[in-house]
Amino acid sequence: MALAKSSGSEPHGGMNRREFIVGAVAGAAAGAAPAAAAPAQDGRILFGACRDSVADVTVMRDLGYDFWEWSAGAAFDPSKDDAWWQTQKEEIAKRPLPLRSCNGFIPGSFRLTGPKADHGPALDYAEKILRRADEIGVKTVVFGSGGARNVPGDFTQGKPPDLEAGTRQYADFCRALVKRVADLKTVQVVIEPLRPNESNILNYVFQGLAICRDVASPRLAQLADIFHMMMGGDPASAIVEAGPLLAHCHVADYETRQFPGFDPAVTDRLRPYFAALKSIGYTGGVSCECSWGDWTNFARDAATALKTMKGLL
Secondary structure: OOOOOOOOOOOOOOHHHHHHHHHHHHOOOOOOOOOOOOOOOOOOOEEEEEOOOHHHHHHHHHHOOOEEEEEHHHHHOOOOOHHHHHHHHHHHHOOOOOEEEEEOOOOOOOOOOOOOOOHHHHHHHHHHHHHHHHHOOOOEEEEOOHHHHOOOOEHHHOEOOOHHHHHHHHHHHHHHHHHHOOOOOOOEEEEOOOOOOOOOOOOOHHHHHHHHHHHOOOOEEEEEEHHHHHHHOOOOHHHHHHHHHEEEEEEOOOOOOEOOOOOHHHHHHOHHHHHHHHHOOOOOEEEEOOEOOOOOOHHHHHHHHHHHHHHOO
């Protein structure tokens, strides 16, 4: 059975070729209750950025940012013991803003899809990250992980990737993972669609929503990466469709992947996506996952980014 298209306009970038991918997980989606997104305390959108140094996070605090985002592997390294983790918690606590979200969830050394998929080690790795994240109140861990999820195939031998099977495997991994961490209180895994030239499955928000609705766990929600949406032709209406399942957002400028406001000529491309967030009363995080100009004046560029994002609401 096939999943209906997003209620928005037809995306570019080969949507017709990929529509069948979500069929494998769509069957249970129709009647599944959505998981609730984690709201902000004060009922407004929270702004953050992917930076990790004490100096940069201090700059962000002084400018009025609400949180910072870091690599999950760096923050919670499952290969490190509990003594390391106690010290790491102290280091994280020194940052002047809360660590609200983490990206870089599962390394490409793990195989989640294809004939050589091995979910056991990846589940152990992911569970330890999520337990440590939950312990310090992290709200979302971003499940992009294109290297781990991309479906392998050998075109030279006439064996293209089995994208439908790969999507089923990805959904099965999500289902198994949230069962392992059902006892956690705070953290959610958020599915991140990646533009077609970065991943061969889960390119559009509605495809991630099919898995969220099928799995139907409060530990699994949806991410909207506005850069990937713009570059892949995913319409802003997909944010409206996500509604309460939307728990986190990433943003960068169109095409350049620089900070919002880097090129004022393309700022209007962001406007419908921020309007969609406002229309659904979104109160989660919006994090700048981007490059920062020439890297020489983070304070100036971070100020521009925050002013730009607030000006779009």
